[in-house]
Amino acid sequence: MAVDNIQHETSIKKNQRFLSITNPATEEVIGRVAISDPSEVNTAIKRANLAFTKWRLTTPIERANALSKLATYIDQHSRELAGIESRNTGKPIKLVLKEEIPSIVDCFRYFSGICRNTMDVSSGDYIKGHTSLIRREPLGVVALIAPWNYPLMMAAWKLAPALAAGNTVIFKPSELTPLSIQYLTDAFSEIFPAGVINLVYGEGSIVGSLLAASDMVQHVSVTGSFSTGREVLRLAASNVKATHLELGGKAPVIVFDDADIDQAVEAVKFSGFYNTGQDCTAACRVYVQSGSFETFTTKLIDAVKSLKVGDPLDPTTEVGPLISAHQRQNVHAFIENCRQSNSGKIALGGHFLNDKGFYYAPTLILGCRQSDAVVQEEIFGPVVTVMPFSSFEDALTLANDCRYGLASSIWTNDIRKAIAGANQMRFGCTWINTHLTFCNEMPHGGLNQSGYGKDLSSYSLDEYSIAKHIMIKYE
Ligand code: NAD
Numbered sequence: 246m247a248v249d250n251i252q253h254e255t256s257i258k259k260n261q262r263f264l265s266i267t268n269p270a271t272e273e274v275i276g277r278v279a280i281s282d283p284s285e286v287n288t289a290i291k292r293a294n295l296a297f298t299k300w301r302l303t304t305p306i307e308r309a310n311a312l313s314k315l316a317t318y319i320d321q322h323s324r325e326l327a328g329i330e331s332r333n334t335g336k337p338i339k340l341v342l343k344e345e346i347p348s349i350v351d352c353f354r355y356f357s358g359i360c361r362n363t364m365d366v367s368s369g370d371y372i373k374g375h376t377s378l379i380r381r382e383p384l385g386v387v388a389l390i391a392p393w394n395y396p397l398m399m400a401a402w403k404l405a406p407a408l409a410a411g412n413t414v415i416f417k418p419s420e421l422t423p424l425s426i427q428y429l430t431d432a433f434s435e436i437f438p439a440g441v442i443n444l445v446y447g448e449g450s451i452v453g454s455l456l457a458a459s460d461m462v463q464h465v466s467v468t469g470s471f472s473t474g475r476e477v478l479r480l481a482a483s484n485v486k487a488t489h490l491e492l493g494g495k496a497p498v499i500v501f502d503d504a505d506i507d508q509a510v511e512a513v514k515f516s517g518f519y520n521t522g523q524d525c526t527a528a529c530r531v532y533v534q535s536g537s538f539e540t541f542t543t544k545l546i547d548a549v550k551s552l553k554v555g556d557p558l559d560p561t562t563e564v565g566p567l568i569s570a571h572q573r574q575n576v577h578a579f580i581e582n583c584r585q586s587n588s589g590k591i592a593l594g595g596h597f598l599n600d601k602g603f604y605y606a607p608t609l610i611l612g613c614r615q616s617d618a619v620v621q622e623e624i625f626g627p628v629v630t631v632m633p634f635s636s637f638e639d640a641l642t643l644a645n646d647c648r649y650g651l652a653s654s655i656w657t658n659d660i661r662k663a664i665a666g667a668n669q670m671r672f673g674c675t676w677i678n679t680h681l682t683f684c685n686e687m688p689h690g691g692l693n694q695s696g697y698g699k700d701l702s703s704y705s706l707d708e709y710s711i712a713k714h715i716m717i718k719y720e
Contacts, residue, residue, distance in 0.1 A: 258282075264420050264446060269335035269566045270557050270602040276333075278423045280447040286415075286455045289443035293386040293413040294461055296440025301383050301411045305361040308409055311436050312360070316353035318432045319346065326425055330397055331557045333424045335565035335603070336520060338558050344519075345398055348683065352401040352701070355685040359703055360409035365712065374720030380713045383411035384487060385463035387709060388456035390449070390477070391426075392469045393419035393568050394523040394625075399468050400426050402689075402700040407466070408441070410709040415443045415462070417453055421568060449473060460484045464709065467491070470623075471694050489708050490696030491689075493623040494525035494651030497644035498680060499634075499666065502536040504656035508678065510541060512654075513629060514548040516681035518564050518607050522627040523572070525695070526652035528680045530620060531631040532643050538633040542611055545631065546593055549607050554598060566603040567626055573603045576626030579619050580608065589613030589630060615643055623649065637662060645671045651691035654680040 263277040281289070319326060327341040336345075365379040389403040396418055407414050418426045423446050433442040445452055449469070457465050457480035466489035467477045474490040481488050500509045516528040533541045557565040567573045580595045594608030608628045613620050620630050634640045644653060654676040655666045667675040673691040676682060683689065688699040699705050 262447075264423060266333060266421070266424060267569070268332045269568050270332075272570075272601055272603070276424055278427060278446050281445040281452055283451075283455055286445050286452055287459075289415050289445050290386060290456075290459055290461045292440035293415055293443050296438060297383075297385055297413040300413050300438065300441050301385075303411065305363070308411065309357040309361050312353045312357035312405060312409060314436045315429075315432060316350045316357065318436070319353065319429075320350045322428075323350070326397065326428060328558075329428055330425045331565075333422050334393065334396065334568060335557050337562040337565050339560045339562065340519070345395070348685070349398050349401040352398075352685045353405050356405035356409040356706075359706070363703070363706060372716075374718060376717045376719060378715040378717070380715060381410070381706075381710045382713045383710055385412060386461060387412040387414050388459070388462045388465040389414055389416045390453050390456065390465065390467040390469065391416070391418050393421040394520060394525075396422040397425045402705075403466055403468075404442070406700075406705040407709045408437075410706050412464070412709055413441050413443075415445055415456055417445050417447070417449075417456060420446070420448050453477070454480055457481050458483050462486060464489070466698070466708065468700075471696075474696055487708075489698035491525075491698070491700060492651075492691065492694060492696035493625075493649055494527075494691065494695050495530055495621070495623050495647050495649045496526050496528055496652040496654070496672075496680070497647070497670075498528045498531045498653070499640045499644055499655045500531065500533045500537065500541060501637075501640070501655075501657040501659070501662060502534040503658045503662075504537070505658065505678070506537055506541055506544065509656040510544045510548050512656075512680045513545060514552065517629040518549065518552055518627050519681060521564055521567055521605070522629075523568060523625050524681070525623070526674070526681055528654065529624065529629050530644075530647070531629060532634045532640050533631060534640070535633045535635055538631075542592070542609075542631055545629075546609060549593055549609055549629075552607050554604060554607065564607060564627065566599075567605055568603065570603055572625065573597065573605050576605055576624055576628060579622070579624050579626075579628065583610060583613065583617065583619045586617065588617050589619065594627070615646060621647060637666070641666060641669050645669075648694045649691065650693035651695035652676070652680075654678075 262280040266276040268275045323346045331338040387407045391399040457477045464487040468491040474492045554564040555562045589610040592609045594606035598604035610630045652674045653672040663677045688702040688704040690699040
């Protein structure tokens with residue numbers, strides 16, 4: 246389906262409502278997508294329930310083959326998908342093609358592989374004359390609700406394990422970024438039996454809420470903000486459905502004096518500003534040991550100045566616009582608040598860029614207070630704070646002083662300091678001498694207000710299945 250599908254979408258129903266989709270780099274409307282009304286959401290849930298009766302009985306190899314076909318389809322259509330994703334989100338096309346699509350293809354391939362290789366504890370007698378078996382069983386109908394910052398990647402992280410485990414799914418993309426998943430509609434219906442994958446579109450507060458509250462849905466997985474996670478949890482309580490919440494983050498980066506400073510600078514330049522900082526694991530809260538603070542900040546300012554901000558479709562662009570005017574205003578409000586508080590020094594950026602598009606200048610703030618909003622809150626924009634610290638204990642206290650707990654990194658050449666530090670970091674992931682390095686084999690998820698549960702790896706199959714005990718009395 247073409248990105249520009251305005252002509253294609255004639256009003257089929259009376260009173261049909263549409264999502265109007267904007268290219269954040271040009272502010273032009275590039276498509277519109279019909280919003281699912283409550284009866285359509287209900288029909289999707291019923292279809293998924295019906296399809297579950299058969300899909301749950303498929304063998305792992307059948308599910309593996311379907312996931313593998315989907316991986317191949319995405320791989321073969323990577324250029325079209327990358328173009329759509331880039332226009333809809335403002336992501337630089339170079340990065341979508343190099344960093345995101347290969348990892349998305351690999352995600353479906355990985356789950357195609359491990360779904361054939363899951364073995365639970367085999368039989369054992371725990372009571373005399375009784376044999377126990379453990380079966381891993383799917384949950385039923387699973388609602389998957391995704392954010393706008395990685396539309397296709399978050400879809401892969403949710404769809405692949407949920408389908409591999411034998412569930413049927415209702416997938417709702419963000420109301421801002423439905424185009425890449427919509428492009429896959431035909432592939433879904435060609436590869437999977439009817440009703441196994443159901444797509445619904447619309448606002449979170451309406452369509453998302455219907456999914457989270459439905460008694461016919463057994464599990465809801467949402468990646469989004471803390472307030473959305475809390476609301477989904479409240480709605481899911483109606484039938485005590487299982488929940489998986491991947492929420493916000495504010496990743497600290499601790500750079501010790503003995504670290505490779507050039508490598509740390511490069512990593513913050515890349516992972517602080519990747520996706521224009523709209524990343525829950527962005528390297529946005531940097532603490533540098535006093536002995537290296539000046540060298541580090543001087544080098545970082547030069548590095549960030551060199552980032553090429555501009556047209557996402559230009560293959561040399563490194564940083565695109567923010568997703569919306571609203572998001573840019575949110576980011577700017579943090580900067581204004583920082584200016585008024587006279588706390589940190591805005592060493593770079595802190596202003597809008599370009600006449601057209603929701604661009605914001607890559608921004609560095611030096612030496613703020615730990616309690617400042619720019620240090621404590623998720624800004625979700627191209628803003629990195631850098632503060633000095635004195636001792637190991639000081640660094641750990643500052644890094645852990647945050648309500649989020651998703652990702653973090655430590656930079657040092659002393660393995661004892663690295664391990665001791667990583668063990669004390671209260672985050673779902675601590676990278677050592679790297680940042681924003683993902684692989685499909687390893688789990689991703691947070692603690693505290695970053696939510697709970699795991700995406701990726703064999704751990705995510707546990708999110709979408711239960712261990713069922715069968716006991717046989719033979720004496
Ligand atoms: P958001 O919370 O506004 O929306 C996320 C999704 O939830 C959207 O599809 C939205 O329509 C839906 N939604 C909103 N209200 C809902 C409700 N009441 N019931 C059901 N669904 C509802 O988040 P966003 O602005 O799209 O994305 C940015 C947020 O996502 C950031 O906080 C970011 O940190 C987080 N995020 C986290 C991870 C992670 O792995 N932890 C990854 C990406 C993004």
